[in-house]
Amino acid sequence: MQRILIITLSNVGDVVMTTPVFEAVYAKYPKCVIDVVADKRSSDILKGAPYLGKIFHREKKSGFGKLIRLIRELRKTYYDLVIDLRTHLIPLVLRGKKNAYKRNRKSLEQHSVEEHYHSVLKLEHFAKIPPHCRLYVEESAKKEAANLMKDLRGDKILAIGPGANWPGKIWPASKFEDLVISLNGFFDGVIQLGSFGEGIPFSNKVKMLNVDLTGRTSLPVLKAVMDYCQLFVGNDSGLGHVAASLGKPSVTVFGVGVPARYKPWGNQARAVLAPSNDLNRLEASAVSDTVKDILQERFE
Numbered sequence: 001m002q003r004i005l006i007i008t009l010s011n012v013g014d015v016v017m018t019t020p021v022f023e024a025v026y027a028k029y030p031k032c033v034i035d036v037v038a039d040k041r042s043s044d045i046l047k048g049a050p051y052l053g054k055i056f057h058r059e060k061k062s063g064f065g066k067l068i069r070l071i072r073e074l075r076k077t078y079y080d081l082v083i084d085l086r087t088h089l090i091p092l093v094l095r096g097k098k099n100a101y102k103r104n105r106k107s108l109e110q111h112s113v114e115e116h117y118h119s120v121l122k123l124e125h126f127a128k129i130p131p132h133c134r135l136y137v138e139e140s141a142k143k144e145a146a147n148l149m150k151d152l153r154g155d156k157i158l159a160i161g162p163g164a165n166w167p168g169k170i171w172p173a174s175k176f177e178d179l180v181i182s183l184n185g186f187f188d189g190v191i192q193l194g195s196f197g198e199g200i201p202f203s204n205k206v207k208m209l210n211v212d213l214t215g216r217t218s219l220p221v222l223k224a225v226m227d228y229c230q231l232f233v234g235n236d237s238g239l240g241h242v243a244a245s246l247g248k249p250s251v252t253v254f255g256v257g258v259p260a261r262y263k264p265w266g267n268q269a270r271a272v273l274a275p276s277n278d279l280n281r282l283e284a285s286a287v288s289d290t291v292k293d294i295l296q297e298r299f300e
Contacts, residue, residue, distance in 0.1 A: 002032040002080040003053070005096070009086055010039040011165075012219065013238030015046065016245050017112045017265060018085050020130040021120055025083070026051045028125060035077070037070070037090075044219040045242070048136035081123075085116050098123070108258065113265040133245040133265050137223045145224035148213055154188025159226055159243070161234025163198030163214070168256045169236045171279045173200045178284035179233065179291075180206050186295060191229060193222060193239055231294060233287060240264045249294045251287060255279035270294065 004025055008018045015038060022034060033053040036046060040057045058070055074094055082096035091099040100123055105115040117130040149157075160180070164170045177200065180190050189209040192199045196215025217225060223242060226232065232243035232250040236257050243250040244264035251270045252263055255278060259271040270290050274282035 002029045003077060004029070004032050004034045004081045005037065005074065005077075005079045005083070005094070006034055007037040007058075007082075007084040007086045007090060010042060011238060012042045012045050013241040013262075014112070015042045016133050016135065016238065016241035018116045019046075019133045019135065019245060020113055020117050020265070021083060021085065022046075022049070022051065023131045023134050024117070024120060024126055025081070027131070032080075035079075037074070037086075042219070045135060045223070047220050048138040048141075048223075050136070083119055085119060109260045111261055111263075111265065130265075132247075133241065135223055135242065135245040137227050137246070138220055141218075141220040141224040142227075144221045145217075145228060148216065148221070149191065149211060149225065149228065152189045152191075152209060152211060155230075156186070156188045157229045158183060158187040158190045158208075159229035159232045159234075159239075159248075160190060160192055161194050161198075161232065161237055161239035162192060162200050163194035164235040164237045169279075171235055171253045171255075171274075171282060175279075175282065175284050175287075176200055177202050177206060179287050180208065180210075182284055182288040183291060184208055186292065187230070191225060193217065193225065193234075194237075231291065233291060236262060240269065244269045249298060251290050251294070253279060253282060253287060255282070 035053040079096040082091040103118045194214045199212040199214035240252040263271040
């Protein structure tokens with residue numbers, strides 16, 4: 001049995017975009033155990049994976065002392081392979097048979113998934129094309145999610161993510177409401193996902209049942225809720241990547257940012273670009289039309 005260490009990134013979306021590396025390693029070594037170094041705020045997104053071993057936490061601003069303690073803890077294990085997707089430093093001081101590092105991206109347009117995956121391409125017998133991003137849903141999380149969604153009726157549920165990590169990425173709340181209104185009849189209900197305070201208080205013009213779960217889900221439960229939904233629409237944030245990793249079609253609205261690099265990975269993901277990179281100028285009809293196109297292609 002191979003023991004492998006992967007040092008991954010900080011934000012949920014970034015961690016999800018490293019999962020093709022995990023999947024490729026797991027396919028190559030199906031009996032392996034993969035220990036992970038990740039930030040505490042995002043590491044739970046990996047729970048449920050069949051290969052997952054120990055999770056070690058490293059924070060961006062944890063200080064040199066905590067880094068030394070982390071290295072001492074990691075050195076207790078001899079690893080067959082250490083893959084560092086974050087720095088080039090830590091593997092040099094660990095006990096590992098082989099090391100692989102994050103490579104410098106080829107261009108500003110190279111997708112982040114391809115950039116991370118490039119770290120293992122020089123290892124033997126790895127496919128040149130990255131596999132899909134993939135997350136796993138735990139049974140216990142499914143039960144908790146079902147309780148949160150108990151008021152919903154029907155099986156056509158839209159998930160939306162109205163928040164993001166800074167204002168320039170946030171499509172106005174009124175546009176999200178217009179979108180939901182325009183999709184009345186296409187879905188039985190809508191679930192809002194994200195952090196506390198990101199939910200939208202819809203007016204009575206929204207006829208489908210609205211369940212606001214912003215700030216109410218752990219990352220494992222978030223995955224379970226997303227897995228129940230049929231389609232996701234949201235801002236450029238980690239939620240779109242979670243949806244894609246669960247095989248859900250998604251639509252991500254982009255103002256500033258580089259969709260070629262940061263949109264969710266895979267053919268199931270669409271990006272809608274705002275005119276002049278200004279989300280205030282992006283009309284709900286443009287997003288609604290994209291959603292309806294996906295529904296026609298996949299569900300009819």
